Amino acid sequence: MNNKKIGIVVDSTFKLDKDFQEKEAIEVVYLDIIVDNQVFKDGEVSNETIYEAMSHNKKVTTTQPTPARFKDAFDKLLNEGYEHVICLTISASLSGTNNSANLAKSMLDDPNRVTVIDTRTAICGSEYIAESLVKLRSQETELNVILEKLEQKMAQGSVIFTVDDLGILVKSGRLSKLSGMIGNLLKIKPILRFDQGKLEVEHKVRSSDNVIKYLVQEVGKLQEKAKTIVKIAYTTTSDLGLQLEKEIKAKFEDVKVSFSGKISAVVAVHVGSAGLGIYLTNE
Incomplete structure (x- = not known):
């Protein structure tokens, strides 16, 4: 499998560098933040703004992406010619995001063309796993080898x-x-x-x-x-x-x-x- 035939999807909690994301053609599926019933896409409001709202007793919650958002990302990459898509998510123990991604996978005509991975980590850990996947994609040609080596990476940190x-x-x-x-x-x-x-x-x-x-x-x-x-x-x-x-x-x-x-x-x-x-x- 040619490394350029593997597409990558992550959720917005990875907060990847914009240039890196665009260079590697990584699709990002956004979670939402709700402040007093007003919905924002992750990244549209600053951390400081959120804490300010919380200090004034405003209700601040978050929601995982809908399966439809993940399916749109999968379809986009598959339609662009990628043979397989690897989707990385924030730890399933912290969010239902991984479940949404798996539901989206089940909605595809050929679910076997997508692999959804629970990184079992978060914040800069997720970022590191995404960077590791990009390196493996450029170094290895076999999907199973990439997945095996990525699992080894996830188990270490x-x-x-x-x-x-x-x-x-x-x-x-x-x-x-x-x-x-x-x-x-x-x-x-x-x-x-x-x-x-x-x-x-x-x-x-x-x-x-x-x-x-x-x-x-x-x-x-x-x-x-x-x-x-x-x-x-x-x-x-x-x-x-x-x-x-x-x-x-x-x-x-x-x-x-x-x-x-x-x-x-x-x-x-x-x-x-x-x-x-x-x-x-x-x-």
Whole structure:
């Protein structure tokens, strides 16, 4: 199979670089954000605007794409001559987006021409998986080899992130009420790990400096095993991320660090403000 015969579809939470997306002809299926009954496409409103609305007690929710949106993306690529389409989605444990993609696949005349993959990750982790797929598409010719190697990539990495207020994660059902209550009462900064679709509180610290210290330690542990890749993302401000990037580069010469920038507004709704996250993996 010629690598140019494999089309790629992702959802908007991947927040891929626009130039990269267009260069690689990647189709993006958007999720929606609803602010007091007004519907916005993911990316049409900033994270800051969302948090401002939430601070004024406006109802802010998100919705997964309809199967029709995914089917339109699949049809577009198949009609353009791609022999097969690989669709990557945010972790199924976080969103029903993967289910919508699978429903769209079942609506096709030939569902076997589409492979829907639950990346089991989110934010900069999803971005890394999409970039990995693009590289594999250019390096390999067999679909089964591409899928096998992509699975290996997905099994290696995890997202580690911190937030100031656990309330939003508890409210969305993504974190237990007990963990959220303890964290907020003690005024600690919880550090959470999202690994293979499972979210857990991994560590607790009391300052931003200690957040940085812990994340650098985790990079060091992985760096001892193999060449390490770190992707950094944040919700609203980049200060803490830039500090982390600086410290990682100062301590480890062979760690590849890159800045993904702000996370998708849809994900930001469920994470809360003042969030910082990294995707940590071995190459």
